[in-house]
Amino acid sequence: MNKIFRYRYYLARRTTQLLVLGGYFLANLYGWEMLKGNLSSSVLFGFIPLSDPFATLQTFLAGAVISADVLVGVAVVLFFYGVVGGRFFCSWVCPVNIITETAAALRRKLGLGEKDAPSLLSRQVRYWVIALTLLLSFVFSISAFEVISPIGMAHRGIIFGFGMGWFFLVALFFFDLFSQKYGWCGHICPLGGFNAIVGKYSLIKISHDAEKCVHSQECFLVCPEVGVLSSVGKKSYIVTGKECIKCARCIEVCDSGAFEVSIVGIARQLKEGA
Ligand code: SF4
Ligand code: SF4
Known part of the structure; x- marks a missing residue:
């Protein structure tokens, strides 16, 4: 790339x-x-x-x-x-x-x-x-x-x-x-x-697709707030942890393209128990 x-x-x-x-x-x-x-x-x-x-x-x-x-x-x-x-x-x-x-x-x-x-x-x-x-x-x-x-x-x-x-x-x-x-x-x-x-309830988030995840752990190495990645590899989810700084380092280092920018509504975040 x-x-x-x-x-x-x-x-x-x-x-x-x-x-x-x-x-x-x-x-x-x-x-x-x-x-x-x-x-x-x-x-x-x-x-x-x-x-x-x-x-x-x-x-x-x-x-x-x-x-x-x-x-x-x-x-x-x-x-x-x-x-x-x-x-x-x-x-x-x-x-x-x-x-x-x-x-x-x-x-x-x-x-x-x-x-x-x-x-x-x-x-x-x-x-x-x-x-x-x-x-x-x-x-x-x-x-x-x-x-x-x-x-x-x-x-x-x-x-x-x-x-x-x-x-x-x-x-x-x-x-x-x-x-x-x-x-x-x-x-x-x-x-x-x-x-x-x-x-916390901002509309722009990062999303993770578990189907694409190859468990390389690269995202954990670069993420400044690893706590927000606690579900990575287990399920597809929207990174709703309020500490995510939107640096997009996870997107950049993930060769399998499991992360992307996602625009989600407040209602959906509340439903998912953010
Ligand atoms: S955008 Fe940055 S802080 Fe948020 S999950 Fe990705 S690497 Fe971590
Ligand atoms: S505002 Fe954010 S980037 Fe700036 S010093 Fe504080 S935590 Fe670090």
Whole structure:
């Protein structure tokens, strides 16, 4: 299979991530209106507000008044997450994903543990981090995660210059490399967890066809959220696990074509007990 076609989703994701960063960079440098702001709050094409629901919730709990623009921005983002899925942000937009996917690929190359490795942290930790973040925001009147977010650090580092934030990003890379597969994005990041919750019933999913499955296990090696693949090889199913980041790596590595993008209705997901 042609390599460009095989890795079409990977190439499209990296292109999108770089275009988003490029949009912010050019807005900062030349004042272009294409994409102004940051990954928490932006204006697209000079008139479409985009506001991160998790950042907005923290700001609200910290005691700030949320303006009508920001609320409209939250509604736009929630609509998008409702259709495509909240964790689409992780694999198609977030710059940290480039770091953590690189660390995961290097782990595979170095044979640092993929399948059946004892897990240092539970994947549920991120949901506790969400609760802690919201509590701290309320108690200390600050947007708690935004202060220390590696996503904000990566964004600021790339757009405004290389500050101290890069030290933390390098630390994050080595944490993911040596601790466990997708240690940060798959276990700790509260934004990824929050977006998983709000995008749970999104319409765009991945489907698996058990008839085509040859049990090569390739999907398990690359999937950042292996829990969502628990039925692979046993039955045909729609990957309804909310943690799926829609990276399409499973589609790319499966030579038998058992995975594909699927558009399903909320009713069907509810019927299947998603
Ligand atoms: S889990 Fe967090 S850091 Fe990782 S890609 Fe998603 S939003 Fe970015
Ligand atoms: S199931 Fe596929 S699309 Fe979803 S996270 Fe895993 S590899 Fe990515």
